[in-house]
Amino acid sequence: MEFGVRQADSAPSLFSAAIEHRRALVLGGSSEARALATRIAADPRLDGVISLAGRTSAPIAHDLPVRVGGFGGVEGLTRYLVEERISHVIDATHPFAARISVNARAACAVAGTPLLVLTRPPWICAQGDHWIDVDDNTAAARALGAAPRRVFLAIGRQGVADFRVAPQHDYLLRVIEPPQAADLPPSCEVIFGRGPFALEDEIALLRDRRIEIVVTKNSGGALAYAKIEAARTLGLDVVMIARPASADAATTHSIDAAMAFLAS
Ligand code: NAP
Numbered sequence: 001m002e003f004g005v006r007q008a009d010s011a012p013s014l015f016s017a018a019i020e021h022r023r024a025l026v027l028g029g030s031s032e033a034r035a036l037a038t039r040i041a042a043d044p045r046l047d048g049v050i051s052l053a054g055r056t057s058a059p060i061a062h063d064l065p066v067r068v069g070g071f072g073g074v075e076g077l078t079r080y081l082v083e084e085r086i087s088h089v090i091d092a093t094h095p096f097a098a099r100i101s102v103n104a105r106a107a108c109a110v111a112g113t114p115l116l117v118l119t120r121p122p123w124i125c126a127q128g129d130h131w132i133d134v135d136d137n138t139a140a141a142r143a144l145g146a147a148p149r150r151v152f153l154a155i156g157r158q159g160v161a162d163f164r165v166a167p168q169h170d171y172l173l174r175v176i177e178p179p180q181a182a183d184l185p186p187s188c189e190v191i192f193g194r195g196p197f198a199l200e201d202e203i204a205l206l207r208d209r210r211i212e213i214v215v216t217k218n219s220g221g222a223l224a225y226a227k228i229e230a231a232r233t234l235g236l237d238v239v240m241i242a243r244p245a246s247a248d249a250a251t252t253h254s255i256d257a258a259m260a261f262l263a264s
Contacts, residue, residue, distance in 0.1 A: 033092035137162035195223035202230035
C-alpha cells in the first residue's frame with residue numbers, strides 16, 4: 001500500500017489542530033532516516049527518537065536523540081513502544097534490513113501503534129546497463145561463473161562469507177567497518193569507504209583495479225548509484241541482488257508524506 005501525501009486542502013487543518021501527543025520512533029540506519037529526523041527536530045509540535053542497530057562504531061550525527069542497540073525482538077520492541085509512549089513508528093531502515101522491518105510490523109500490530117515504511121525506490125536497469133538479476137548472495141556467487149574473475153563486491157560486510165563458495169575469484173570488498181577475517185574469501189582485498197561516491201572516482205577504482213564484474217544489492221538511492229553508472233560507462237556486468245520481501249505495511253518514498261503521517 002502506498003501512503004500518499006495528503007491533499008493540500010485537508011493537510012493544514014489536520015496538522016494545525018492541537019496535536020496532543022506526537023512522539024515518533026524512527027527506525028534508522030539510512031540517509032532517509034537522517035533526513036526525516038532533521039524534519040521532525042525542526043517541528044516544535046513533534047517529539048521523536050531515532051533508533052540505530054549499533055553496527056557502525058562511528059555513526060553519523062542525527063538531529064534527534066539517538067538510542068542504540070536491538071530491542072530484543074518483537075516483545076522488546078512492543079514493550080519499548082508502550083513504555084516510551086510512542087505514538088507513531090516510521091520504519092526508515094535500509095531496504096535490506098528485513099528482520100527489524102518484520103519485527104516493527106508485528107510490534108506495532110500488538111501495541112496498536114500506526115506504522116509507516118519510508119524507503120527509497122529501487123534502481124531500475126537503464127539503457128547501457130548489463131545486469132544479471134539474482135535473488136540473494138548465494139545466487140550472486142553462482143552468477144560469477146566458474147572462470148576466475150576480478151570482482152568488485154559492493155555489498156557491505158554482512159554476507160561476504162556467502163562468497164567463500166566461489167574462491168576462484170579475486171575480490172575487492174568495500175566496507176565501512178572491518179569485516180571478520182574468517183568471513184572473507186581467500187583472495188579478497190578490503191578497502192574502506194562511505195558514500196556518497198563520485199562517478200569519476202568509481203570509474204577510476206574499477207579501471208585501476210581491473211575489475212571485470214560488480215556485485216551489488218539493489219539498495220536504491222543516490223548515494224551509492226555512481227558505481228552503477230561507472231559499470232555502465234566501462235561496459236561491465238553488474239550482478240544485482242534483489243531486495244528481500246518487504247513487510248506488508250503502508251509505504252512511502254516521500255519525507256513529506258512521512259511528515260503528514262505524523263499528523264494523522
Ligand atoms: P536486520 O537484519 O533487519 O536486523 C537484525 C536485528 O538488529 C533486529 O532484529 C534488531 O534487533 C536489530 N536492529 C536492526 N535495525 C535496528 C534499528 N534501526 N534499531 C534497533 N535495532 C535494530 O538488520 P541489518 O540488516 O543487520 O541492519 C542493521 C541496521 O543497519 C539497520 O538499522 C539498517 O537500517 C542498517 N543498514 C543495513 C544495511 C543492509 O544492507 N542490511 C545497509 C545499510 C544500513 P532486536 O531484534 O534485538 O530488536
